Amino acid sequence: MESVRVNEFGQIAREETIDTKRKNAIKGAVFSEFIDMFDIYLPVIILAPVQSFFLPAHVSTAHQAILESLVFITTLLGRPLGALLFGRIADRVGRRAASILSVSGFGVATFLIALIPGYESIGIASYWILVILRFIDGIFLGGGYTGALPLAIEYSKKEQRGLVGGLILAGFPAAYVAINLIAMIMFALFPVGGPQSAYAQWGWRIPFMIGALMAALLALYYVHKVAESEVWVGKSAGKPQATSTSRLVSGPALRNLVQVLLMMTGFWLTQNIVGLFLPTGVLLKTLHLTALQMTTTLMLSYTVLCFSYVGAGMLGQRIGRRTMLSLVGALSATLGAFLLYLLIGATGVALPVVVLIVCGIAITVSSAWAVIVTYINERFATGVRATGFGVGYSLSVILPSFYAFYMNWLGSAMPLRYAPVALLCIGGAIACVGALIGPETKDVDL
Known part of the structure; x- marks a missing residue:
């Protein structure tokens, strides 16, 4: 009896330790998603009013638009490179190490961006330093997904993985709301003017400093609170051949990758229509909302999205990941496209109605992301x-x-204003097909 009690006590102590590791890993992934998204949206929201700080005054409007977009595009281009680089680190060295390195990297890059002098001080080098640092930032941001998120999923109980995925992705809309609130405070404290205004000179630097500080705190959290994935330790530690990247481009892993890439191409296409085109292309240019009305509409829709992500993750756990993803793809191509069609034609409609339609589009199209991770x-x-x-x-x-570009091509065969509706249908269909050709995974043992 005595030895049984000792064994039971040892087992209980071990379970408590695993439970603590699980909670810390999940918290780390949620914070990581929040900080990653915060960092990605920094130039889109914080730098938008002061791009002239980095560029000469004589740049034409068309060239300025291209140069401004390059700041965001280079971040996106860096992400796949970072995913490949840090994915290899996470598979060979460990998820925790990859998380610490990636978070530290984009924290340093973000901090350095906050120190960049303007065009009047160092000329066009100011702009190119910004672009280069955002590309480096993108590499580390791409790496952030490969460590923290797999680590959290591997620690999660099988029956809770759907909820965990929803909680992690809720960090994305939460970050969007947070950075908009910070931006509104900055704009109120430091009114935006020309390159000599207080906001242009140093007001924009404060949110970048906040982003760098959050990254530093997250890195310290992983150092002191998060343990390495026991799944990875048990199956991959000390086995370099098991983590070779060549496995990803051959056999079953390659087939899995092709299916995931097809599905994700569809979901990224639908997400870009809703997340990038809808705010300026529809709310500003078509419906002529003021900047305040657009910001309010988006913040309300992203707040609703925080809760819908958690609900969608739980629903995916119940009905199955494959079923949920294919359903969202089909709904995006039908209901989501119909709501977007209504929104484009909603000129003169009261703002609360616009908000409701935007929230409906966001939930219909974006809920898949709660299941994707x-x-x-x-x-x-x-x-x-x-x-x-x-x-x-x-x-x-x-x-x-x-x-x-795709919308412009579609515009040659249909009214240009409704081209995004057609593109949303195409993206939803691709996502649906991509999900259907894959297997159900909710009962998979990691």
Whole structure:
């Protein structure tokens, strides 16, 4: 009896330790997603009013638009490279090490951006330093997905992986709301003017400093609170051949990757229509909302999205990941497209109605992302999971990034204003087909 009590006590103590590790890993992934998205949206929201600080005054409007977009595009281009680089680190060295390195890297890059002098001080070098640092930032941001998220999913209980995926992705809309609130405070404290205004000179630097500080705190959290994935330790530690990248481009892993890339191309296309085109292309240019009305509409829709992500993750756990993803793809191509069609024609409609339609589009089209993190991690074996997840998640963003060109092509065969509706149908159909050709994963053992 005595030895049984000792064994039971030892077992209980071990379970408590695993439970603590699980909670810390999940918290780390949620914070990582929040800080990653915060960093990605920094130039889009914070630098938008002061791009002239980095550029000469004589640049034409058309060239300025191209140069401004390059700041964001270079970040996207860096992500697939970072996913491949840090995915290999996460699979060979460990998820925790990859998380610490990636978070530290984009924290330093963000801090350095906050120190960049303007065009009046160092000329056009100011702009190119910004672009280069954002590209480096993108590499580390792409790496952030490959460590923290697989680590959290591997620690999660099988029956809770859907909820965990939803909680992690809720960090994305939460970050959007947070950075908009910070931007509104900065704009109120430091009114935006020309290159000599207080905001242009140093007001914009404060949010970048906040982003760098959050990254530093997250790195310290992983150092002191998060343990290495026991799944990875048990199956891959000390086995370099099991984590070779060549496994990802051959056999079952390659088939899995192709299916994930197809599905994700569809979901990135639908997400770009809703997340990037809808705010300026529809709310500002078509409906002529003021900047305040647009910001309010988007913040309300992203707040609703925080809760819908958690609900969608739980629903995906119940009905199955494959079913949920194919359903969202089909709904995006039908209901989501119909709501976007209504929104484009909603000129003169009261703002509350516009808000309701935008919230409906966001929930219909974007809810898949609550399931995507869990699903892609379940699609790959432990030895290539981080690399497969990172590459499948990030590489697929490239083709959908040219959505503006696709809309112009569609505009030659239909009214240009409704081209995004057609593109949303196409993206939803691709995502649905991509999900259907893959297996169900909710009962997979990691």
